[in-house]
Amino acid sequence: MAEKNVVYSINGPVVTVKDTKAFSMLEMVYVGHKGLVGEVIGITDQFTTIQVYEVTTGLRPGEPVKGTGAPMSVLLGPGIISNIFDGIERPLRSVAEEEGAFIGEGCNISALDEEKLWDVTIEVKPGDQVSGGSVYASCPETALITHYCTIEPNMAGQVTWVAPNGQYKIHDTVVKIKDQKGREQELSLCHRWPIRVPRPVAERMPASRPLITGQRVIDSLLPIAKGGTAAIPGGFGTGKTMTQHQLAKWCDADIIVYIGCGERGNEMSQVLEEFSELIDPKSNRPLTDRTVLIANTSNMPVAAREASIYTGITLAEYYRDMGYHVAIMADSTSRWAEALREISGRLEEMPAEEGFPAYLPSRLSEFYERAGYMKTLGGKEGSVTVIGAVSPQGSDFSEPVTQNTKRFTRCFWALDKSLAYSRHYPAINWMTSYSEYINDLTPWYQEHVDKDFMKCRAQINSLLQEENQLMEIVKLIGADVLPDDQKLIIETAKVIRVGFLQQNAYHKDDTYVPMEKQMKMMQVILHLYSRAKHLVNTSVPISRVIETGLFDKLTRMKYDVPNDEVSKLDDYIQEIDDTIAKLTE
Known part of the structure; x- marks a missing residue:
């Protein structure tokens, strides 16, 4: 049968093999003399269809196709973090050293550095019962991430031997276990997993x-x-x-x-x-x-x-x-x-x-x-x-x-x-x-941010919705004809849009805003709105409130109040109260 496993036709990345029963669905294969990586995506009585993950330029009918007996998989182990891979987990830095700027056809470089030594701590001892998900070894992968080597999901057994703590390469055996069938399994720091199969969870x-x-x-x-x-x-x-x-x-x-x-x-x-x-x-x-x-x-x-x-x-x-x-x-x-x-x-x-x-x-x-x-x-x-x-x-x-x-x-x-x-x-x-x-997150916000968080959020949303409807009218007949209470909605919504929703990624205090400050900013904006609304209802013109400069000041508060001095926003509430009080005198 082996001589039959040859390329029959090529159509871009799609290659077919005729009259063979040698391959299984979703099996990873190597195509041609250069060993291009491919995956079986269709099988009929006559043809096996293969999707090739590399450029097929230069590939000819009659070149051999070799099966691996395993599905398309990735190598999982220490060394993944801070690495750069292509779509089929080839490390691009290592490829660049060997091949130059472009990936060569049939480039076969291990996804992880096989020579690097890792400082491994063994987390089990002989006699321990382990099952899928149990941690058997750990090592610092980067300064921020500790890598935990876990038993593969479909494996379980008793630990029979462990290596001493020390430096090991990813393929070195560090633990041996006897599985349920009495077979001895050697565990290294890495294993393979098919990319199209979700990893099981409890x-x-x-x-x-x-x-x-x-x-x-x-x-x-x-x-x-x-x-x-x-x-x-x-x-x-x-x-x-x-x-x-x-x-x-x-x-x-x-x-x-x-x-x-x-x-x-x-x-x-x-x-x-x-x-x-x-x-x-x-x-x-x-x-x-x-x-x-x-x-x-x-x-x-x-x-x-x-x-x-x-x-x-x-x-x-x-x-x-x-x-x-x-x-x-x-x-x-x-x-x-x-x-x-x-x-x-x-x-x-x-x-x-x-x-x-x-x-x-x-x-x-x-x-x-x-x-x-x-x-x-x-x-x-x-x-x-x-x-x-x-x-x-x-x-x-x-x-x-x-x-x-x-x-x-x-x-x-x-x-x-x-x-x-x-x-x-x-x-x-x-x-x-x-x-x-x-709805799922409401309890978290109420417990960790503020019990009124959802109420404030709903009010902010409501003001933005109302502004959207009012702007349709403004486009037709202009803003001057609107009553003062509607002009107030437009002014407040402008503060929300420019002062709250718009962010500056290059400003040290505005690129990232903690939840506490976000909540306080919403409260300050809504406080101004409620005080100004009360004023407008007592026939004070909206123009007098705008002249105080409060709206402009709130638009700038995201820059003026540092993230670690959120309590300064309480001064804004005091200032709003004092300014509004003067207008009512």
Whole structure:
């Protein structure tokens, strides 16, 4: 049979082998003399169809195809954090040293450094009973992250031998166990896991804690839970990548997995440069000490783009099983869907809406379903939060990728072209965006921030809604004809928009804002509104309130009050009371 396992036809990344029963579905294979990495995606009586994750230029019919007997997998072990991989977990720094600027065909470099020595502490002793998720060894992976080696989910047994604490390479045996069938298993610091198979957990827990990002429009109006899912749709130039950078830098996740999926090469190189220069504000260490980057640019093979999303979420699940909170930035899932569409077209499958394959919704749901706040098999708590950027062509949110993503995510942060062009960042449109996590997170906000947090949030939202309706009237007949109480709504909403929702990423106190300050800012704005409303109701013209300069002062308070001196905002409330009192005299 071996001589039959040869390439029969080639259509871009899709290769077929004729008349063979040698391969199984989703098996990883090596194609051609150069050993290109591929995956079996279809089997019929006559043909086996393979998706190749590398450029097939120069490949010819008749070249051999070798099976591995295992599914498409990634190597999991110490050395992942602060590394940069391509879509199929090839380390790009090591590739650059060997191959130069471009990845060579059939480039076969181990994902992790096999020669590096790690300071390993053995966490078990002979006679211990262990099962899936049990920690058997640990080592400091970076200054911020301790790597816990856990028993594979489908394995259990009794420890028969342990190595002494010391320095080991990732493939060195550090523990031996006898499994339930009496076989001896050797455990090293790493193992492999199929990228399309979610890692098992003990229990999926409710999403009851927010992922604090320090961005006011998100934390106060449109929060996301730890273990939640969010979509950031936006047209070209609306700030998707910039918003994800800001979240990656400031959100309170332990580890960030950034997947550059089909993005422009210069944009990805900018990400790599910026991330290596950024200092983690929480620890004063480089941000790369808790970041994994997966770079799969638009000039890389299209099939690997499809795999990069699964590679990224498998790495995230691995660290979640150690008890870490991981946030994934997928930029952008539209490019991933385009890769699906291209491969589907080459397979001559029946196209659905806008040429995308009919299974687009199920693939998207499969990806977003792997997020969640979990109790791990080892009894720890960890989470994977997925924030996926969507790039609808021409900012058309009715296209299939945006609409289907909307079905499977509970946060929708719609970026607005007009906000971005007027330099309002983050350019999240509060009228068209929503978060379905509000009810789940209400108890947390009331306990940890303020019991009136939800009431303040509802009032802020209400003022923005009313302003939106009033602006329709203003466009038609101008603002002068509005009664004073409606002019007050417009003035207050302007303070909310410019002074609260707009943030300056380059200002030391405004780039990240703690929840306590966010809450106090809302209270100050609403206090001015309620005092001014009372004044307007007693027939004092709104122009006199505006002349006091209070509205302008509140617009600047985000810069004037440092994050570590939030109590200064109480002075604003006192000043509002004193100024309003003078107007009533």
